[in-house]
Amino acid sequence: MxxxxxxxxxxxxxxxxxxxxxxxxxxxxxxxxxxxxxxxxxxxxxxxxxxxRDYAGRPSMLYYAEKMTKDLGGAKIYLKREDLNHTGSHxxxxxxxxxxxxxxxxxxxxxxxxxxxxxxxxxxxxxxxxxxxxxxxxxxxxxxxxxxxxxxxxxxxxxxxxxxxxxxxxxxxxxxxxxxxxxxxxxxxxxxxxxxxxxxxxxxxRDFQKIIGEEIRSQLMEREGKLPDAVVACVGGGSNAMGAFYDFIKDLEVRLIGCEAAGHGIDTDRHAATVAKGSTGVFHGMKSLFCQDEYGQIAPVYSISAGLDYPGIGPEHAQLAKEGRAQYVPVTDEEAVEAFEYLSRIEGIIPAIESAHAVAYAKKLAPAMKKDEIIVINLSGRGDKDVAAIARYRGVKIYE
Amino acid sequence: MSRVKEAFQDKKALIPFITGGYPSLEVTKKLLSVMQEAGADLIEIGIPFSDPAAEGVEIQEANERALAAGCTTDKLFDMVKESRKEVKVPVIYRTYFNPIYTYGKEKFMKRCVECGIDGVIVPDLPYEEKDEILPMCRQYGVDLISIVVPFSKERIFRTAEEAEGYIYCVSRPDLERKGEKIQTALAETAALVREAADIPCVADYDSLEPEQGRTLVKIFDGVAVHSAVMELISRYGEACVPHVSEYVRKIKEAVK
CATH class of the missing domain: 3.40.50.1100 (Rossmann fold)
Incomplete structure (x- = not known):
């Protein structure tokens, strides 16, 4: 070569x-x-x-969140249950x-x-x-x-x-x-x-994660006979989102939406919203978008979610954002925590605080969509690990 | 011939490295003068970066402290320009690529020329990515200094053929771990460089003792003292100037 x-x-x-x-x-x-x-x-x-198949438990289920769908009153919501994989995430x-x-x-x-x-x-x-x-x-x-x-x-x-x-x-x-x-x-x-x-x-x-999107395609085709209208996933570095998006990149009618950690809000200095607030730079071996200052010093970032608390984003996401093929939206700590609690109560599923960022955006998106449209949320991980932190966030004292 | 190459004429070159702005820009400025006076043939200055992952944690701490003390790329340029009234030896910037990229590649090169920076070493810009700045370096006459490692024959050749200024041979810690004779490996690397190009070849020299330097200059055209000077600065802080001066003088004596 x-x-x-x-x-x-x-x-x-x-x-x-x-x-x-x-x-x-x-x-x-x-x-x-x-x-x-x-x-x-x-x-x-x-x-x-x-x-x-035998160890991780693939294919992971594609679950129709019926109660959530009815509650939001718009698009049909499916959850890709990566949280059910062995070790609890994608x-x-x-x-x-x-x-x-x-x-x-x-x-x-x-x-x-x-x-x-x-x-x-x-x-x-x-x-x-x-x-x-x-x-x-x-x-x-x-x-x-x-x-x-x-x-x-x-x-x-x-x-x-x-x-x-x-x-x-x-x-x-x-x-x-x-x-x-x-x-x-x-x-x-x-x-x-x-x-x-x-x-x-x-x-x-990406290659090892793209199975997520491939499964979503075949599972949804089987259930609904069509592709999703939107795939929503949280983005730190972006592996679960890339895994969920990749197989749909060529299907231009499928909206791809990445949810970034906006921490206390993108107008504060306490966030990790790379696409919204970052600029092109070179760090950790790649040219991509980074939160940085005018001299290229990498900025300290913040999110309630340790998994999204990263000042950059994968280069393929940066390109999808630039082309406009995928859309990246900021989700605050508060919105994510609310979604964390919401999904726990309405579907009996405690999502990882990372994945709760995607749930939070889907909650906003669904009511604005038609009832015959479909949103797939990539539920990238389970929330057991976050329970103590969420309790702290809500001011609840837990003695473990 | 570039000023950088000239510094290797008829002698073995000693190239001390310091992180700019550590512990303060004032001390950096004094160090430039005293190191020249003590026999440094070229000087490398690191532009402090938030995440210098190619270097050890000691240098990272120096970088963090320089940034915390308010050092910026602009302030460092200004200080170098000011020091150029006294400092006549070639000065090389060692910097990660992001500070150059974010500053603006062309603006950066213009400032290098204006402030008397003769070359740049960019540790995270390997052969595959050097076209990011090589054309602009050539346009502005700033040498882009390359790095080679042992046991990568093809890469050494490719790199050496297009190299400017001097070539840096760095060791591979994993080889040392396996008990490979690193001295022999470095000698082989230098031989490959010379086969490919007529360019000075420099080795990392990280000891506080002169003996290692004597051995290295038998093989190399010069030695770059990376962590040893930094160790003295960390140890003595604001009072490091005479200690660094004494050390540079001692090593120069050993390697000339």
Missing amino acids: SEKNRKKKGRYGEYGGQYIPETLMCAVQELTDAYERYKNDPEFIQELTKLF KINNVLGQVLLAKKMGKTRVIAETGAGQHGVATATAAALMGIECEIFMGKEDTNRQALNVYRMKLLGAKVHAVTSGTQTLKDAVNETMREWSRRMDDTLYVLGSVMGPHPFPMIV
Whole structure:
């Protein structure tokens, strides 16, 4: 392959690329070659399909939220139940793929960053299953917010490092995992958790997550004989949204809506709404949209949701936003918490606070749509991990 | 020949690195002068960045403190321009790409020329992405300095053939971990660079002792002292100037 083509391959319009130190180029190239080799390998596909089915519990259900639909009085609402996957979120899809790939590559150790802890838990799970050593990097602040997930990872045999540099959140966890990878590439694969970072990560993670959208298509065709009118998903780095959107990008009649964390509001300085408030920059190996200042210093971001508390967005989302193919909307903490409580009561489903951002926007959208139209909300994760934080938010004291 | 290449004529070059604005812009300015006086042949200044992921946590802390002390890209440019009245050795910026990109690539290069910056090292701009600024660097006569690592023969060749100023050979921690003889690996890397191009080849030198420097300059055209000077600045803070001066003098003696 010519140099030019290889370069083009990791691009989504002007976004994407491989902005990483020379030291890491060797590791990234090795991963690219391995992925190219295995992605169409029948044995690899068969093994992964089996893991998806027997271990993760795929296909995940597409549930008709009848009470919610009636309550909102507009479009029909379906929930794609990624929260019912093993480990409780869509993150398992990607890690089964990447850890299996690591094993094929002869790696004996995986490392990963985590925000809310869902990707860390998923990685630790896959590593335990496949007998691979696992170390997770998590911002100190997030280890406090999500203490239960820290213990969960330890139970699964992973070593958890609390990252104390910078803002002590997800972006710093990514920095530290990159550092660790460049210190130890020979036996270690970095299992990146979202559709971000240098090429080939945005592509690999998307490929392992796109099954979400493929299932939505076939399940909805079976149930309703048509495609959804809108697919709604929350966006931090954007892996669950990309997984849900990807199969529909070519179907222009399907609206794709990503919900960003607006924290206290996009007119305050306490948010993580990258598309609404960010600008083009280069960070964490990719050209994309970032919350940053006039000198390109990455801004400290905020969201009640540790999983959306990231100052950037995957490059393919940046391109979808630029083309106008997908729409990105800000959702505040308060709206997300209300949606968290709403879905719990009306459908008996406690969503992850991340996914509650998507529920919140769908609540606004549905009444404005016709009754024969369909919204699919990607319910990317379950909310057990958030219960204590929501109680705190509401001023309720819980003694665990 | 660029001023950067000239600095390697008939001698082994010593290139100390400091993070700009750490602990303060005033100290950075003093350091430039005393390091030149103590024998630095070129000087690398880091533009502080919020997330210097290609460097260790010590340098990240220095970056954070420089930013907290109010250092910005503009203030750093101004300080360098001011210091150019005394500092005559080539000055190289080491910066992540985002500060250049956000500043505006062309505006950045214009300011480099205006303030006397001779070259830039951009650790997160590998061969694949260097076209982001290479044409503009050439237009404004600012050398884009490249980095190579051992055991990447094809990449070393490609990089060296198009390199400007000097080439940086950095070690690979994972090789050291595996017990590879890093000295031999670096020597092989330097040999490959020389096979591909006529360009000075520099190695990272991170010891406080002169002995390692003596060994390195047998292979390389110069040494860049990255973390050792920074360690002294961290240790002595505002009072670091004489310590850095003494150290640079000692290393220069060892490597000249």
